[in-house]
Amino acid sequence: MIDLVEVFDRAETGPLTSETDFYMKRYVPKLQELIARYRIKWDKETIINTDDDLNDRVFQAAVDLLAEAGAYCPETNRVMQFTRDEILRACEECPTAATFGEGRERKVMYGRRPDSTSERPWVHVGGGIYTTDEQIYMDTVEKMASFTIVDSVSVPSILHLRGKDARVRSPQEILAALKTVRLAREGIRRSGRAGLPIINGISAASQPASMFAASYPEFGLRPSDGFLIDFLSEMVVGYEALQKVAFYNSISANIGSTSTPLFGGYAGGAEGVAVTATCYMIMGVLIFRGTYHYNAPLHSKLHLSATKPLIWAIAISNAAVGRNMQYPMVNLPYLGGGSGTKQYHYEMACYMLAVVTSGGNVFSGHPAMAVQADSLVPDDHKFHAEIGLAAAKLTRAAAEPLAQKLFPLFGEKLKDPDKGLTFQEVYDPKTKRIANDEYLRVMEDVRSELAAMGLEVPVS
Amino acid sequence: MADEAVFDQLKNSIIDQDQDAVLAAVEGALAGGVDPRDVISKGLLPGLNVIGEQFECEDIFLPELMQAALAFQAAMGILEPKIRELGGDGRKKGKIVLGTVKGDLHSIGKNILRLLFETSGFEVYDLGIDVDLFKFIDKAAEVDADVIAMSALLTTTLVGQRDVIEALRDQGTRDKYKVIVGGGATTPQWAETIGADGWSANAYDAVNLVSKLVS
Numbered sequence: 149m150i151d152l153v154e155v156f157d158r159a160e161t162g163p164l165t166s167e168t169d170f171y172m173k174r175y176v177p178k179l180q181e182l183i184a185r186y187r188i189k190w191d192k193e194t195i196i197n198t199d200d201d202l203n204d205r206v207f208q209a210a211v212d213l214l215a216e217a218g219a220y221c222p223e224t225n226r227v228m229q230f231t232r233d234e235i236l237r238a239c240e241e242c243p244t245a246a247t248f249g250e251g252r253e254r255k256v257m258y259g260r261r262p263d264s265t266s267e268r269p270w271v272h273v274g275g276g277i278y279t280t281d282e283q284i285y286m287d288t289v290e291k292m293a294s295f296t297i298v299d300s301v302s303v304p305s306i307l308h309l310r311g312k313d314a315r316v317r318s319p320q321e322i323l324a325a326l327k328t329v330r331l332a333r334e335g336i337r338r339s340g341r342a343g344l345p346i347i348n349g350i351s352a353a354s355q356p357a358s359m360f361a362a363s364y365p366e367f368g369l370r371p372s373d374g375f376l377i378d379f380l381s382e383m384v385v386g387y388e389a390l391q392k393v394a395f396y397n398s399i400s401a402n403i404g405s406t407s408t409p410l411f412g413g414y415a416g417g418a419e420g421v422a423v424t425a426t427c428y429m430i431m432g433v434l435i436f437r438g439t440y441h442y443n444a445p446l447h448s449k450l451h452l453s454a455t456k457p458l459i460w461a462i463a464i465s466n467a468a469v470g471r472n473m474q475y476p477m478v479n480l481p482y483l484g485g486g487s488g489t490k491q492y493h494y495e496m497a498c499y500m501l502a503v504v505t506s507g508g509n510v511f512s513g514h515p516a517m518a519v520q521a522d523s524l525v526p527d528d529h530k531f532h533a534e535i536g537l538a539a540a541k542l543t544r545a546a547a548e549p550l551a552q553k554l555f556p557l558f559g560e561k562l563k564d565p566d567k568g569l570t571f572q573e574v575y576d577p578k579t580k581r582i583a584n585d586e587y588l589r590v591m592e593d594v595r596s597e598l599a600a601m602g603l604e605v606p607v608s
Numbered sequence: 609m610a611d612e613a614v615f616d617q618l619k620n621s622i623i624d625q626d627q628d629a630v631l632a633a634v635e636g637a638l639a640g641g642v643d644p645r646d647v648i649s650k651g652l653l654p655g656l657n658v659i660g661e662q663f664e665c666e667d668i669f670l671p672e673l674m675q676a677a678l679a680f681q682a683a684m685g686i687l688e689p690k691i692r693e694l695g696g697d698g699r700k701k702g703k704i705v706l707g708t709v710k711g712d713l714h715s716i717g718k719n720i721l722r723l724l725f726e727t728s729g730f731e732v733y734d735l736g737i738d739v740d741l742f743k744f745i746d747k748a749a750e751v752d753a754d755v756i757a758m759s760a761l762l763t764t765t766l767v768g769q770r771d772v773i774e775a776l777r778d779q780g781t782r783d784k785y786k787v788i789v790g791g792g793a794t795t796p797q798w799a800e801t802i803g804a805d806g807w808s809a810n811a812y813d814a815v816n817l818v819s820k821l822v823s
């Protein structure tokens with residue numbers, strides 16, 4: 149693989165172009181040409197694709213997209229170009245395992261292949277949802293970490309200091325990032341699993357300075373946790389991302405390359421999202437030197453991931469990479485239904501059936517499009533991890549009819565999702581036990597409904 | 609060619625997102641003596657309305673929307689001088705100053721919004737991303753804007769929207785403009801808290817919101 153400084157140099161030496169021309173003269177026409185060249189077409193019905201020839205064509209299209217359109221660095225207004233050989237070499241040398249955690253919590257996340265029914269996937273739970281109170285924050289993290297099936301956690305964000313929210317790039321943001329890390333690590337310690345990794349580092353940091361500050365070992369994060377570096381806009385590799393790449397590679401930390409291709413944006417529809425999402429995973433290895441990937445395609449208008457064409461595209465990107473790279477991957481779903489609602493559980497089950505059977509690891513999802521404060525309810529995430537483990541025992545062919553049964557239960561609600569609960573509305577503040585009988589009843593109803601459909605979800 | 613056929617040709621060339629065909633149709637219409645204001649209102653804008661509906665229904669996506677907008681902008685390059693020659697000002701539905709607030713580098717949602725505003729007949733001044741709060745205010749004053757529209761995707765950048773409204777109040781110019789906010793981190797409650805005139809969940813709703821606010 150070409151060395152990292154050479155990668156950085158590509159942002160300084162490629163052809164000059166405006167951002168609009170990059171999109172309208174390079175990325176968009178090339179993507180459309182590749183979709184036609186490789187005959188990539190969604191049939192408007194399938195949720196989980198089982199045609200591996202199509203998966204491989206999507207992968208080839210993704211390689212060609214990077215080779216022929218390149219990536220764009222807005223700070224230099226240059227196209228970062230890579231030869232096909234350089235891209236294919238990166239795919240060949242892609243990490244297929246990432247080691248996280250410390251002590252007895254030190255474990256390996258593997259890149260999976262589609263239909264890997266005999267291997268237990270990595271189980272990741274949580275999300276960077278805004279939290280209003282330090283006690284709720286600690287309780288949320290402690291509870292998630294205490295679930296024994298969990299291998300790693302994403303921790304929420306807590307942005308306020310002395311009653312006020314920190315502003316981006318402010319010194320308060322650095323302090324909020326430090327606070328987030330310290331509280332998260334303490335919450336994990338209280339669960340009795342001190343070595344458990346946090347792999348969404350760092351949820352309260354939007355700028356490199358905050359991330360670097362909060363990575364100082366004194367505050368509790370370690371290279372064996374995971375640090376997210378994202379592609380800001382379609383095919384854009386900005387200096388802030390490259391600064392993070394430079395730093396986290398210099399401390400040999402786990403890097404989670406992160407991408408959010410937008411359905412309805414420059415990528416277009418399902419086919420464009422499938423190719424672009426796959427391309428991002430290749431870019432994650434080549435440009436970011438990622439050790440794992442956060443795959444988070446999103447609908448540009450609904451701000452969620454659970455539409456039928458999106459789930460199809462996300463599953464394809466998992467299968468395309470699973471078959472051709474085996475880059476360790478989790479998929480971050482943004483779901484419409486609020487915490488504790490049937491809609492949320494149905495969406496999660498449908499999504500999990502698609503991505504886990506297609507080669508992704510297990511990752512519970514954000515409720516309420518991740519905008520409702522305090523909506524990270526740990527027992528939802530335990531249930532969803534259990535659903536993911538149940539899905540991992542199925543093939544794609546077995547999962548597709550289940551996904552088709554589930555989709556009508558929530559598809560019509562995506563434009564106006566059911567409102568959900570907050571942490572405070574579910575748990576007793578003193579005992580931290582579930583104090584909401586209705587919450588439990590809904591969850592058990594869904595567990596029974598899934599069993600009736602043919603998906604047994606054992607309680608862990 | 610009868611006027612109706614001319615307007616259909618203009619409309620269809622926009623729907624096809626074919627810039628060459630749009631320019632040819634505009635030149636043909638003008639050569640045939642059609643009023644340039646009618647070229648816009650009876651030909652191009654109805655085509656753009658269809659484009660907007662197709663975008664809303666997910667029949668087309670951002671790239672097609674951009675092609676239609678670029679074709680429309682090219683046509684306006686021909687039509688605006690003609691309208692001025694006739695003594696008109698080519699006035700649009702309203703002027704909008706648009707941008708992503710300070711500290712926020714996200715652009716796609718804002719770009720979609722710009723295109724939908726343009727294709728709905730508004731005059732848009734897109735300040736881009738990471739926009740200083742006084743740039744919003746200075747540009748709004750400079751162009752005599754009707755609306756200031758601000759996007760924020762991150763929770764940590766939301767305060768940028770509040771600051772613009774606060775600065776407008778401090779300057780005594782808050783009532784001169786309608787201020788709308790949107791973006792992934794925003795909610796209707798947030799919009800109400802900071803005293804915005806409106807909030808929308810997505811770009812298409814924002815166009816409807818602004819159309820009502822300026823009507």
